Amino acid sequence: MTRARMTCAAACALLTALPAAAHHSFATEYDRTKPVSVTGTVRKVEWRNPHIWFYVDVKDDRGRVTTWGFSGAPPAFLQRQGIPSSVLKVGDTVRVDGFRARDGSNNASGGKVTFADGRSVFTASPEDVRPN
Amino acid sequence: MRCLLIIAAGALIAACSTAQAPESSASDQQGIPRAADGKPDFTGVWAGPGFVHTGNPDTDKPQVRLYTEANMAPIKPGARERLYRPYAKNVLIDDPTAVCLPNGLTRQIPSPYAQQWIQTPTQLVILYEYMHFFRVIPFGPPNRPHAPDVEPTYMGDSIAWWEDDTLVIDTIGLKEWMLDAYHAEDGGSRWHSDQMHVVERLRLTDAMNASYEVTIDDPAIFERPWVEKWSMQRKPSWKILENVCEDNNRCIAGNCTPADVQLSSASQ
Numbered sequence: 001m002t003r004a005r006m007t008c009a010a011a012c013a014l015l016t017a018l019p020a021a022a023h024h025s026f027a028t029e030y031d032r033t034k035p036v037s038v039t040g041t042v043r044k045v046e047w048r049n050p051h052i053w054f055y056v057d058v059k060d061d062r063g064r065v066t067t068w069g070f071s072g073a074p075p076a077f078l079q080r081q082g083i084p085s086s087v088l089k090v091g092d093t094v095r096v097d098g099f100r101a102r103d104g105s106n107n108a109s110g111g112k113v114t115f116a117d118g119r120s121v122f123t124a125s126p127e128d129v130r131p132n
Numbered sequence: 133m134r135c136l137l138i139i140a141a142g143a144l145i146a147a148c149s150t151a152q153a154p155e156s157s158a159s160d161q162q163g164i165p166r167a168a169d170g171k172p173d174f175t176g177v178w179a180g181p182g183f184v185h186t187g188n189p190d191t192d193k194p195q196v197r198l199y200t201e202a203n204m205a206p207i208k209p210g211a212r213e214r215l216y217r218p219y220a221k222n223v224l225i226d227d228p229t230a231v232c233l234p235n236g237l238t239r240q241i242p243s244p245y246a247q248q249w250i251q252t253p254t255q256l257v258i259l260y261e262y263m264h265f266f267r268v269i270p271f272g273p274p275n276r277p278h279a280p281d282v283e284p285t286y287m288g289d290s291i292a293w294w295e296d297d298t299l300v301i302d303t304i305g306l307k308e309w310m311l312d313a314y315h316a317e318d319g320g321s322r323w324h325s326d327q328m329h330v331v332e333r334l335r336l337t338d339a340m341n342a343s344y345e346v347t348i349d350d351p352a353i354f355e356r357p358w359v360e361k362w363s364m365q366r367k368p369s370w371k372i373l374e375n376v377c378e379d380n381n382r383c384i385a386g387n388c389t390p391a392d393v394q395l396s397s398a399s400q
Contacts, residue, residue, distance in 0.1 A: 048380035050232070071382065076245060076261065076373045077194050 026099075026109060026125070029071075034100040036108045038068055042092045047075055047085035052123065054088055054110060056096055070096055070110025072123035087121055088113065098124070163339045164297070169253045172297050172336045177370045181344055181362035182244035190369050194244030196313045197362065199322075199348065205358040215311070215353050218320045226321055228310065232377035234263060234286040236309035237330060241346060242362065246372045256292055256301070261372040269301055278304050284326050301332040311348075325352035340366045 026032075040058035052072040057065050072078070075085070088094075093116045098108035111124035158166050167173040179185060184193040207215060223230045235243055245262035258267040267290055274293040282289040282305035289305035306328045314322040331347040342364050349357035 046380055049375050050377045050379070050381055053380065053382060074245075074375070076375065079373065080191060080194070080246075080370070082191070 029101060030099040030109045031102050032099055035097065036068075036100045037095060037097045039093070039095040040068070042088055042090050042094055043067060044090065045085070045088045047088075050074055051125070052078065052110075054123075056094060066106060068096070069105075069107040070098055070123075071107065072110045073125040077125065078123065083121055083123070088123075092116075159339060164336045165339055167251060167253070171251070171253075171294060172299070173251060174249045174256070174299065174334065174336070174342070175251045176366050176368065177246055177248045177372060178342075178364045179367050179370075180247050180364045181242040183365070185341070185363065185365040187340075187365070189367060192365065192367060196244050197242035198312045198314055199238075199360055203358055203360055204348075205354040205356045207353060208355055211353045214325060215322055216320050217323055220320075227313075227315060229377075230381075232263070232381055234265060234309075236286045237288050237303060237306055238324060238328070238346075238348070239310050239312050240265060240287070241332070241344075242312065245375065246367065246370050248372045256299075259372055261375050263375060263377055274300070275302075278302075284308075288328075288330070295333075297335060299332075299334040301334075303330040303332070304328075306330070324348070324350050327352040329357075331357075334364075337363075 038056060038058045040056040043055040043057045045055075046053040051074055054070050054072070056068045056070065058068055059065050078084075095114040096108075096110055097112040097114075098110045101107040109124060112120055112122050114120040160166055165173040167175070179192040181197050182194060184195050186192050217225050220226055224233075229235060229239075234240075240260055240262065243260070243262045245260065247261060248259040250257040250259070254271055256267075256269040256271065258269070260266065265287060267287055269290040269292045271292050271294070274295060276291065276293070278289050278291060284305055284307035286307060286309060288303040290301050290303040292299065292301045294300070306324070306326065308323060308326045311322040311324045314320070327350060329349040329351075331349065333345040333347070335343050337343055344362040344364050346360045346362065347357050348354070348360065
């Protein structure tokens with residue numbers, strides 16, 4: 001089994017966990033009725049407690065760039081599921097699926113990251129609503 | 133305060149220095165590891181009740197568990213509002229952990245983070261990964277009184293004893309705080325009173341697993357004590373990890389300020 005496949009298999013194990021809250025409340029911060037799917041370039045990764053954050057620059061048809069911020073699981077959750085911090089690299093092209101912040105900002109829960117080669121990992125907390 | 137911290141740190145170091153490594157434990161005929169004093173040996177890193185146990189030594193599925201309403205004793209007349217706090221749009225009521233305040237004991241027990249137990253003949257030390265909390269719990273005679281001058285705290289005053297092979301941990305001195313991780317999407321938060329008395333009863337069922345019964349005895353809220361039955365599983369390959377909540381806490385209670393988000397952080 002390749003490392004990439006192992007990572008994906010481990011990440012997919014996150015899918016079976018049922019909703020419950022760890023540090024924060026998904027429902028308090030994000031709106032499950034507002035799914036977000038953006039494609040862009042990873043600008044920055046913060047693999048830090050209490051939740052990882054990563055930022056993606058998204059260019060529109062006119063070439064204007066909007067930076068989206070995504071919140072994911074605590075680092076320990078991901079580490080124990082075989083997902084290292086190196087899974088997200090600055091400059092990677094990714095599609096991120098999540099749910100938009102309730103405050104209307106360009107922040108979202110970063111539930112699923114799909115890479116250019118089709119691999120995907122679930123970076124969400126187990127309590128977060130899972131994108132398709 | 134500084135004095136207390138020094139005493140706690142000293143106790144921790146003393147406990148760690150005399151702790152029995154799990155590898156050195158002997159096992160009985162049922163495969164239950166035994167410490168040098170013959171007691172079941174809980175020393176090791178555990179996935180507590182906050183996981184769906186896989187049996188895999190390397191992985192486990194984190195999941196916060198809530199106390200089960202069906203297991204609760206009847207609520208005393210007029211006490212329901214002490215247990216259930218409506219969503220108040222106030223983080224200190226809705227979820228104080230969102231500003232990195234502690235879980236408190238009853239929420240820490242089923243927290244989905246690792247915990248390391250260090251057992252000696254005289255005390256049990258529990259190191260919780262989540263927010264770096266710890267408990268230093270002295271062993272002694274069963275049902276002995278707690279110290280008379282216990283001040284209410286988040287983790288309370290715990291003492292322990294053995295009932296045959298069952299480890300009993302008795303805790304009082306808990307301040308009024310969250311019962312568990314019940315959240316706004318569930319209809320509000322859940323709290324216990326400062327009269328809370330918690331009894332944890334643990335028993336090794338084999339080398340890798342332990343049953344974990346928690347008795348909730350809160351006479352200010354419930355008509356009688358009630359019991360939640362959980363379990364924990366050893367994870368020999370795990371280490372407890374650093375968990376600094378204040379490190380990068382963002383968008384508290386859904387309010388993402390410019391200081392929280394990409395304008396300040398991604399541009400750095």
